[in-house]
Amino acid sequence: GAGVSQSPSNKVTEKGKDVELRCDPISGHTALYWYRQSLGQGLEFLIYFQGNSAPDKSGLPSDRFSAERTGGSVSTLTIQRTQQEDSAVYLCASSSRSGNYGYTFGSGTRLTVV
Amino acid sequence: DQQVKQNSPSLSVQEGRISILNCDYTNSMFDYFLWYKKYPAEGPTFLISISSIKDKNEDGRFTVFLNKSAKHLSLHIVPSQPGDSAVYFCAASGHDYKLSFGAGTTVTVRA
Incomplete structure (x- = not known):
């Protein structure tokens, strides 16, 4: 597609439920990143994919968080047993090569855990 | 541990005047710096960058200065324009793929 697409754009869920966030990167972009922005905070790195592999998962806050990428394209970020502190905007970005250049961000998923 | 800090959460400036946004970093391994702009309900978009081998980079109305x-x-x-009203994020990286972001500065340009 023309840009990075994320769905849903908004998600309200009850504490304890599982949620799945989806990211469709720009076609042909091999690198994919997940960040999140909590209220009043900067963007916090979560995980990086190169192709279908995740060489760096160091930013995932806990084992309730997992992510996968299939076909070198779509990625899903899953949060199990959501907690209120998981409320944030989750942003996905892709780039055509590994490195900090040419990140294109999606519009994000605003997750609210009530 | 916040490695990139934007100490001013907001800035209000009159149209036509200069907007100055500041950013400090702590990691001496950072060698590439970027500014992103974000409108509500949109993802951040790249604005301008600078490598550590330079101290200034200019692109139209936007100039980034680096004091290593x-x-x-x-x-x-x-000059600042109404369309510049947005949140601006400072970001930095070293010799890897990861960007460290500041908390952002909300700029409001008054007519």
Whole structure:
């Protein structure tokens, strides 16, 4: 597609439920990143994919968080047993090569855990 | 541990005047710095960048200055326009793929 697409754009869920966030990167972009922005905070790195592999998962806050990428394209970020502190905007970005250049961000998923 | 800090959460400036946004970093391994702009309900978009081998980079109304010894960079917008009202994020990286972001500065340009 023309840009990075994320769905849903908004998600309200009850504490304890599982949620799945989806990211469709720009076609042909091999690198994919997940960040999140909590209220009043900067963007916090979560995980990086190169192709279908995740060489760096160091930013995932806990084992309730997992992510996968299939076909070198779509990625899903899953949060199990959501907690209120998981409320944030989750942003996905892709780039055509590994490195900090040419990140294109999606519009994000605003997750609210009530 | 916040490695990139934007100490001013907001900035209000009159149309036509200069906007100056500041950013400080702590990691001496950072060698590439970027500014992103974000409108509500949209993802951040790349604005301008600077490599550590330079101390200034200019692109139209936007100029980024880097002071490596002070671990400080700034973004100047001259002249400020109403469409510049947005959140601006400073970001930095070393020799890897990861960007470290500041908390952002909300700029409001008054007519």
